[in-house]
Amino acid sequence: MSQPVSVFVVDDHALFRTGVKAELAGLGDDRIAVVGEAGSVGEAVVRITSNPPDVVLLDVHMPDGGGRSVLEQVHSKLPDVVFLALSVSDAAEDVIAVIRAGARGYVTKTISGRELADAIVRVSAGDAVFSPRLAGFVLDAFSDRGSPAPITDPELDLLSPREREVLKLLARGYAYKEIAAQLFISIKTVETHVSSVLRKTQKSNRYELSRWASDRRLV
Structure with missing residues (x-):
């Protein structure tokens, strides 16, 4: 049997981190294993680089710089670590910013535990995963050559x-x-x-x- 996907959770709310871990553990899904967590950018960078997981679940908005800051500090050093944004925000600018910084997917916190587990496994295998309405933001951003110029308002x-x-x-x-x-x-x-x-x-x-x-x- 193959090794489970190791998962690291980054979010500045301890209660949310606890909830994610409990939700994933409660599934009894032997494809994934949560191996660590962090509540700040600095803590996340240190822990991820010292013991790299397969997938990092990454909150986008945190007081000390947010998910993009973690990505910028880790991704170039550890290109094999996959980042999946998990955020309350469904704003196009947030989605595009973390994808451009190197995240492999972006899902919102309304996602179910089973859907999250499937998303983790998929990004670990090389797929790009997005909550339904967010994929369009990324497609628009990376095909903006054909988009009309913004109108001054x-x-x-x-x-x-x-x-x-x-x-x-x-x-x-x-x-x-x-x-x-x-x-x-x-x-x-x-x-x-x-x-x-x-x-x-x-x-x-x-x-x-x-x-x-x-x-x-x-x-």
Whole structure:
């Protein structure tokens, strides 16, 4: 019998790491074995390089640099280690950034334990794996030679980069608390940004904003 795929979990939330390990262990799947975990970029880099696993499950957003930072520090040194992003974010820019940095796949945290186990085995075998709607982001990014040039939008140009980030998450249906956690800012700061965006776009509520963002392909 072949050796199980060794898996290392990187996420800044200890409870989530514990949940992933328990979920995978509970499957009784002898194809995979969780061999380690880390809660920060620095810790992950040290542990992965000292004892390389087959697959790293990688959170995209962490306070000290995120999954892309881990990729950039490890991938060139250990090209045989496969990275699979496991994130709450389904934003196109997040997907594209980690794939360009060297990840082999990207799945969201809504994935089931069985689906995650299958994804781990598949990326270890050389496949690229994405949650259903995310594959299109990657295809678009790597075939952008034929994409139309972006159209200048004076209204959109009024928004700061942070306001655009908040708007994108708002338009995807995130609550203020979730946006704050995603961007590592306070709920009060989110409210301030939303008020500013409403004022600049002359919209009266989040539903109008969502439609406005969708029309400009921000979602």
